[in-house]
Amino acid sequence: MSAPSLFAAPEPLAARMRPRTLEECVGQEQLLGPGRPLGDAIRRGEVGSCIFWGPPGTGKTTIARLIAQYTEREFVELSAVLDGVPRVREIIREAEQRQLLGRGTILFCDEIHRFNRAQQDAFLPHVERGTVTLIGATTENPSFELNSALLSRCQVFVLAPLTAEVIRTLLERALTDRDRGLGALELEAEPDALALLAEQADGDARRALTVLENAGRLVGPRGRLTVELVTRTLGRRVAAYDKNREEHFNMLSAYHKSLRGSDPQGALYWMARMLIGGEDPMILFRRAIAMAAEDIGLADPEALKLAIAARDAFHMLGAPEGYLPLAEMTIYLATAPKSNRTKVALGAALEAAERTPAEPVPLHIRNAPTGLMKELGYSAGYQYAHHAPTAYIPQEYLPEKLRDAAFYEPGEMGFEKRIRERMEWWKKLKEGTGEER
Numbered sequence: 001m002s003a004p005s006l007f008a009a010p011e012p013l014a015a016r017m018r019p020r021t022l023e024e025c026v027g028q029e030q031l032l033g034p035g036r037p038l039g040d041a042i043r044r045g046e047v048g049s050c051i052f053w054g055p056p057g058t059g060k061t062t063i064a065r066l067i068a069q070y071t072e073r074e075f076v077e078l079s080a081v082l083d084g085v086p087r088v089r090e091i092i093r094e095a096e097q098r099q100l101l102g103r104g105t106i107l108f109c110d111e112i113h114r115f116n117r118a119q120q121d122a123f124l125p126h127v128e129r130g131t132v133t134l135i136g137a138t139t140e141n142p143s144f145e146l147n148s149a150l151l152s153r154c155q156v157f158v159l160a161p162l163t164a165e166v167i168r169t170l171l172e173r174a175l176t177d178r179d180r181g182l183g184a185l186e187l188e189a190e191p192d193a194l195a196l197l198a199e200q201a202d203g204d205a206r207r208a209l210t211v212l213e214n215a216g217r218l219v220g221p222r223g224r225l226t227v228e229l230v231t232r233t234l235g236r237r238v239a240a241y242d243k244n245r246e247e248h249f250n251m252l253s254a255y256h257k258s259l260r261g262s263d264p265q266g267a268l269y270w271m272a273r274m275l276i277g278g279e280d281p282m283i284l285f286r287r288a289i290a291m292a293a294e295d296i297g298l299a300d301p302e303a304l305k306l307a308i309a310a311r312d313a314f315h316m317l318g319a320p321e322g323y324l325p326l327a328e329m330t331i332y333l334a335t336a337p338k339s340n341r342t343k344v345a346l347g348a349a350l351e352a353a354e355r356t357p358a359e360p361v362p363l364h365i366r367n368a369p370t371g372l373m374k375e376l377g378y379s380a381g382y383q384y385a386h387h388a389p390t391a392y393i394p395q396e397y398l399p400e401k402l403r404d405a406a407f408y409e410p411g412e413m414g415f416e417k418r419i420r421e422r423m424e425w426w427k428k429l430k431e432g433t434g435e436e437r
Contacts, residue, residue, distance in 0.1 A: 013213040014206040016180040017173065018062050025066070027166035027205075028059055031157055038063075038157055045071045049127050049134040051112070051142050051151070054159025057204030060137040063159075064108040067135065073104035076132075080114035085122050095132045105132045112136035113145035120147045127153050161203025168198040170205050171212055182216050189225040197230050248279070256287055260295045264334035271330050281319070281326055285311040288333055299339035299414035306332055337414030345408035352402060359399035394430035 019025045022042060025032055032039035041047045047067045052060040061077075068075035076091050095105035112120070127134050127150075134154065138145060142156055162170075171194050174181040201208035215225050215233045251274050258266035271284060289311065292303040310329035314322035368378035383393040398405060410420040 012210065013174060013181065014057075014209040017170065017177065017209060018065070019059075020069075022066060022070075025059065025062065026169055027162040028063070028159055030160065032063070042067055042070045047071055047133065048155065049153055050155045050157055051136045051138065051146065052157055052159055053138050053140075053142050055139060055161050055203055057201075057206035057208075058159040058162055059205070060159060061108065061110065064106065064135045064137065067133075068106040068108075071104065071106070071133075073106045073133065074098055075106050075108065078107060078109045080109055080111040080119075085119055088119075088122050092126050092131060095126070099131060107132040107134050109134065109136045111138065113138040113140040113142070117147055120150050124149055124153070162201075162205055163203070164195070164198040164201075167201050167203070167205055167208045168194055171198060171208060174209055174212060182213070185216060185221045185223075187216050187219065187221075187223055187225060190227060193225045193227045193230045196227055197234070200230075200234050248274075251277075252283065252287055255284065256291055259288065259291050259330070259333045260338065262334055262338065264331045267330045267334045268327060271326065275323065281314055281322065282311070284326060285314065285329075288329055292333055294343050295338055295340055296333065296336050297339045297342035297416070298419060299337040299341075299411060299416045301415055303333055303336045337416075339411040339413050339416050341409060341411050341416065348407040352405060352407065356399065356401055359401055362396060362399065364395070365397060392426055392429065394426075 022032055022039060030036065032042070034040070038047075038050075042063075047070075052063065054060060065075055067073075074095075076094070078087060078091060091105075091107060095107070098105055107123075109115075109123075123132075123134055124147075126132050136142075136146070136154065142151060171189075175187055175189060176183045178184050197208055197211055201211070211230065211233050212225075215229055216223065218229065218233065219225065251270050255267060255270040255274065258264075258270060274284060275281065285307070289304065289307045292307045296303040307329050310325040313325040316322075317325070363377045364379065364381040366373070366378040368374045373379075381395075383395055385391050385393050387393065396403065410416040410423060412420065
């Protein structure tokens with residue numbers, strides 16, 4: 001007699017395997033472990049309104065359900081994608097009736113960031129009065145997506161992506177659990193197949209369990225889960241990237257910081273992650289061109305020229321050939337000598353200009369196109385630099401109040417080392433201690 005099929009169950013495997021106790025929860029120990037504020041509050045049955053922020057499949061809904069269970073409150077689920085304010089009003093009316101009977105309500109709002117600001121405001125008075133305990137789940141940065149008024153009434157908890165080790169534990173649990181999992185099918189899984197699935201799930205337990213269930217359906221009772229089968233069932237991985245939200249800025253920051261930190265491997269990786277996520281390459285070129293001026297500057301004057309040339313080459317070639325000059329530029333900028341002295345000099349000069357906005361131009365470097373200007377001393381005493389063999393004649397170019405100010409101080413890296421030597425020679429000539437070359 002063959003084992004009974006579990007695939008006719010009303011709920012998918014990921015839902016059936018949802019942890020029923022805090023002890024069954026794995027992967028969020030930083031929140032739920034003993035001595036942690038959220039875990040201890042759940043065990044005491046004293047949890048207030050909160051926001052769970054984390055990637056898909058990391059346990060946001062599970063923890064919300066456990067809170068309702070441990071605090072003995074009614075669990076009511078609301079989807080910001082499917083429901084609106086009328087449904088919120090209906091839930092509140094039911095919660096008020098429940099409150100009269102001495103029972104609280106956990107209102108779990110999935111994808112809460114999908115509600116606009118006005119819709120989010122609908123929660124405020126009811127959270128304030130304690131009619132419901134609001135638990136919002138979001139994959140987006142709540143500081144960008146949620147009202148400050150709502151955030152001030154909720155504690156934010158950050159859920160981390162699950163590690164491959166944690167996901168493998170969940171997969172093995174699902175394979176052996178005969179009541180809720182696939183244990184009755186007596187499936188055999190190659191260790192490498194489980195390792196592959198745990199790694200390829202990208203920290204998402206729901207995705208891992210869904211793929212496991214689909215693979216099990218393909219092989220049937222007492223079937224064998226192989227690497228080839230898991231690879232086929234996984235399909236193409238989708239890049240975890242959002243072109244106009246936080247992940248966009250996180251990866252762009254990682255790209256820039258890898259360039260600045262002289263790590264071509266990291267810079268190439270984040271460049272590639274953004275490209276396969278569908279990013280416009282011009283975003284990368286713009287950041288790289290700015291980086292060439294900000295972080296390389298005159299330590300390697302070729303960097304800015306190469307970045308602009310790479311951008312122009314991409315315009316000419318398009319994708320995918322245009323990715324080659326993008327990669328070449330990325331490697332060059334990452335391995336170039338670094339200096340932010342130009343940026344520092346610009347900031348110092350702007351600060352001085354704001355501090356001394358009315359300082360007059362010294363007479364000897366003023367233009368004198370009229371006779372009156374010449375009579376007033378305009379251009380008097382000016383020395384034309386090219387009259388000297390070295391094209392340098394010591395004279396003052398700053399206002400009197402800023403005499404001897406030094407905005408630009410060249411560094412010791414790359415081409416700036418030569419600039420430093422030249423400036424030090426000019427300084428000695430100006431002081432009368434140097435010799436003509």
